[in-house]
Amino acid sequence: MPWSAPLVVTTLASAAALGVASTASAAEPATDRAGLLLEYRLDGDLQDSSGAGLHGRAVGAPAFVAGHEGQCLSFPGDGPYLEAPTNLATLRDSFTVECWVKPAATQRPYADILGNQHHSFSGFAIQQDGSQMNHYYVTFGTGTAWIYSRTVELRADVWQHLAAVKTPGRLRVYIDGMLADSRAVEGDMASGDKFFADRSE
Numbered sequence: 001m002p003w004s005a006p007l008v009v010t011t012l013a014s015a016a017a018l019g020v021a022s023t024a025s026a027a028e029p030a031t032d033r034a035g036l037l038l039e040y041r042l043d044g045d046l047q048d049s050s051g052a053g054l055h056g057r058a059v060g061a062p063a064f065v066a067g068h069e070g071q072c073l074s075f076p077g078d079g080p081y082l083e084a085p086t087n088l089a090t091l092r093d094s095f096t097v098e099c100w101v102k103p104a105a106t107q108r109p110y111a112d113i114l115g116n117q118h119h120s121f122s123g124f125a126i127q128q129d130g131s132q133m134n135h136y137y138v139t140f141g142t143g144t145a146w147i148y149s150r151t152v153e154l155r156a157d158v159w160q161h162l163a164a165v166k167t168p169g170r171l172r173v174y175i176d177g178m179l180a181d182s183r184a185v186e187g188d189m190a191s192g193d194k195f196f197a198d199r200s201e
Contacts, residue, residue, distance in 0.1 A: 037091075038084060038195065043070035046082065056082045062198070068100045068159045075198035077108050084195040087116055087123070092188040097124065098163035099197075103134050105156040112199055113162070116192035121145055123192015126164060138164040138173050143190035149173045150181040 039050040044064055046056035060080025064071045073082060088095075101113055107128050113136065115125030121141035129135045129151045138149040149171055154160055163174040166189065173181040 037088060038086065040082070040084075040197075041070075042067070042073045048084075052086075054084050054086050056084050059083055059199075068102070072100075072102075073197070077104070077111060077198065081199040082197040083199070087192055087194050089191045091124070091191075093168045094166060095189075096163060096165045097126070098161065100159055100161050101154065102159045103154050103156055105133075107133060112196070114195070114197045116195045117141060118193040120190075122190035124164070124166075124189055126162065136162075138171060140166065140171075140189040141192070142187035145187075147171065147185050147187065149183060152180040 036050045037052060038048055038054055040046060040056055041049050042064075046058060048054040048056065058073075058080065059082070062073045062075050062080040062082060065074045066072070075081065097114070099114060109128070109131045111128040113126040115123060115127070117123035117125040117127075117139070118141070121143055124138070124140040126136055126138050129137055132151065134154045134156055135151045136154055137151045139146050141147075149164070150173075152173055152175060154162070154175070161174075161176050165172040165174070166185070168188075169184060169186070171181075171183055171185045172179060
């Protein structure tokens with residue numbers, strides 16, 4: 001799966017950028033750089049352009065290919081992934097995670113685009129719903145349970161901008177700037193594992 005521009009993606013086809021911000025807008029994904037914790041443009045390198053210096057590390061051999069803008073990372077879905085030297089421990093009640101992604105037509109079950117989830121109900125993920133090809137949900141763990149968005153469909157072989165916005169009482173999912181899901185939620189996110197894109201579990 002290819003990724004392009006700011007943000008991270010996992011087990012799709014390509015990722016073109018990834019961004020994580022500690023603050024969230026209740027109405028729409030963040031458009032400024034205030035509160036930016038992590039940003040990978042993935043345009044030929046794994047440098048964190050947020051200013052935090054949390055440069056990524058490629059595990060395996062994800063490849064740089066033509067992306068949405070410039071280059072992006074392409075993940076084959078069978079092992080290579082991107083890892084950040086942080087678990088984003090400050091993400092709790094409000095945050096935004098966004099990326100450009102171009103999913104391949106076929107995915108492995110439970111393919112992750114990105115996240116930092118851990119098996120102990122902690123962290124967050126954008127993950128395929130089992131074997132439902134290119135149908136994804138956003139989930140976060142409270143320490144005792146997983147909270148899920150509605151499953152949304154991503155089109156295969158097409159660049160799409162995906163954003164998840166968590167506020168104290170709501171979880172929203174946007175595709176190409178359009179609200180795809182909004183639901184009431186309770187609880188803060190429990191701190192997860194190291195942030196990754198396209199990691200196979």
